[in-house]
Amino acid sequence: MTAFRGTTAGPELFPAMGPKLRRDMDALFPLIEKTFPVPARFRRDLASGVAELSRLLTSGRGERPLSYLNQPPMLSAYLRYFLPWNLYRLCRLLPSLELSLAPGDRILDLGAGPLTLPIALWLCRPELRAFPLEFSCLDLSRAALDAGKKLFAALNGPGGLNGGSPCPWIIKTHSAGGRGPQNPAKGKQNVSLVAVLNMYNELFQSVSPGNEEGLYRLARTQGALLASYAGKDGKILVVEPGIPRSGQFITLLREVLTGLDHPPLSPCAHGGPCPFPGPAKSAGPRRDTGKGASKWCHFAFDTQDAPAVLRRLSTAAGLPKERATLSFLLAGPAPEDQRPQDQGPYPRLPGDQETPSSPVRIISDPFPLGLAQGPREWGRYGCAKEGMTLVRGEKALVESLPPGTLVRVVFTGRRDPKSGALLCRPAARPPA
Ligand SMILES: C[S@@+](CC[C@H](N)C(=O)[O-])C[C@H]1O[C@@H](n2cnc3c(N)ncnc32)[C@H](O)[C@@H]1O
Structure with missing residues (x-):
């Protein structure tokens, strides 16, 4: 065996x-x-x-x-x-x-x-x-x-x-x-x-x-x-x-x-x-x-x-x-x-592009972001080699990520002023 x-x-x-x-x-x-x-x-x-x-x-x-x-x-x-x-x-x-x-x-x-x-x-x-x-x-x-x-x-x-x-x-x-x-x-x-x-x-x-x-x-x-x-x-x-x-x-x-x-x-x-x-x-x-x-x-x-x-x-x-x-x-x-970090394949969503980035482990529940972040934006804290991240996007997409899943992201180069987390969005785009 x-x-x-x-x-x-x-x-x-x-x-x-x-x-x-x-x-x-x-x-x-x-x-x-x-x-x-x-x-x-x-x-x-x-x-x-x-x-x-x-x-x-x-x-x-x-x-x-x-x-x-x-x-x-x-x-x-x-x-x-x-x-x-x-x-x-x-x-x-x-x-x-x-x-x-x-x-x-x-x-x-x-x-x-x-x-x-x-x-x-x-x-x-x-x-x-x-x-x-x-x-x-x-x-x-x-x-x-x-x-x-x-x-x-x-x-x-x-x-x-x-x-x-x-x-x-x-x-x-x-x-x-x-x-x-x-x-x-x-x-x-x-x-x-x-x-x-x-x-x-x-x-x-x-x-x-x-x-x-x-x-x-x-x-x-x-x-x-x-x-x-x-x-x-x-x-x-x-x-x-x-x-x-x-x-x-x-x-x-x-x-x-x-x-x-x-x-x-x-x-x-x-x-x-x-x-x-x-x-x-x-x-x-x-x-x-x-x-x-x-x-x-x-x-x-x-x-x-x-x-x-x-x-x-x-x-x-x-x-x-x-x-x-x-x-x-x-x-x-x-x-x-x-x-x-090499554990892929990561989930592919419709419209997904090959975007090289490190994976982020989704840690928190979804929560609505403040108005300053955009009225319909939701977020979840995640863990990456770059540090704590805030994965944000449309509510439906952010909610659809299973707890603890690994996602590829695109970093925006900015930090969330409240938590200090690195802002990013899932590399996959929701269907048009
Ligand atoms: C909450 S129970 C967990 C039992 C099992 N692992 C589970 O997940 O259901 C904690 C167990 O640890 C044992 N325990 C606590 N301190 C210990 C020690 N110093 N050495 C060995 N067992 C210990 C207790 O007797 C108890 O059975």
Whole structure:
């Protein structure tokens, strides 16, 4: 078997889920209920359990015990709400990433929880189910890891989603001490992918807000750890909720990893300084990026294709989710011709001309520009090697660009006076 080189590694970051994946996501809920049954009287409390866990993960984080997922009510809420939403977000992202997994590869998942990464890959990259892969999954919570193993077995068992076909993946779980993620596979080399999904926001909660040097120190330690696990050839994937501090932390990690020969592969459209470094005024040896310094790199996409039962539970818990958000970084060694700036082809629109320009990654939602910019002009912030850009144009064209897409642009040579962003327009022209 030859190495799998990804499916859609290209300009669109969050392609809509296909019908098969939607069916599998829908079928996951009954499977979770069947695998982890709770008496009907407890099911009535699920929405309030979800709301309480959400509070403990955000504003009430100081009250959250370290191994919170060892507590049955919290694990139950996680399995029925947070796990499915994390799976949903990953299943929108992972198909577009060039993970380059090959038969026999090893994957290290730190802060694995209920095996969210293996389950997401199983769901959205079904072609990988035929490969022998080995996962080493580490978490503080033994109960979460065990629940993940049970769910993974149910996916592949009779009555599961794979028609009873066995999956050759080996999943090893390791419960960690409280000192932070350690490599359970220490000494062994050839980890193809090191992943940390939705864990760093728990780790950096111990760094007080405003302690930028503390956050940078954490990024340095964690970056060194991840790079050592990945070795010379492995890739590193970090995904976090789309909140400002996560974006800021990922930008710091990006900088550390670049210095350790693991430059960004995605979503960055370039390897230079990040134009969206987040809220810090100054943390570490970063360049002053001017007026754009408070914007952080994150993506938002609609959730219309998320399972209806999940959307209903979210509403019942008082956490309606019309859109999902995340920040992420895929880093690692790559041949020069696979670096992000060479990732085309970029979307061609009617009237498109060959215009040489660097690609811009669309970061923000569309928004109307002030009258001074033209009455019908809309814009979106984007990221390019030249810095932060404001991609502007007619509302319909600007709105039609999918979140996180790469576009070619024509720079106007001017800056937006409000944000300092470089003004440009998509190289493609709307149909006449
Ligand atoms: C929000 S959950 C994310 C789980 C999973 N990766 C996901 O995306 O759904 C964060 C996980 O990190 C684990 N965790 C937090 N601090 C940790 C540490 N120092 N070492 C290992 N795991 C840790 C928690 O137990 C929890 O399972």
